[in-house]
Amino acid sequence: MESSHVSALQTKHAGLERRIAEERARPSPNDVLLKELKRRKLKIKEELSQPH
Numbered sequence: 001m002e003s004s005h006v007s008a009l010q011t012k013h014a015g016l017e018r019r020i021a022e023e024r025a026r027p028s029p030n031d032v033l034l035k036e037l038k039r040r041k042l043k044i045k046e047e048l049s050q051p052h
Helices: 003-025 031-049
Strands: none
Touching: 003 031
């Protein structure tokens, strides 16, 4: 996998982690939003772990 692609995926992954943490810190976190963010984060993690 091209290093710029890996770098972009890592940046997206970190951004999703940050958004998940921010949402969890809210007084009433949106469970639906958290589930979607976690799903997207997992998809990126899976793509990063696959050899290309």
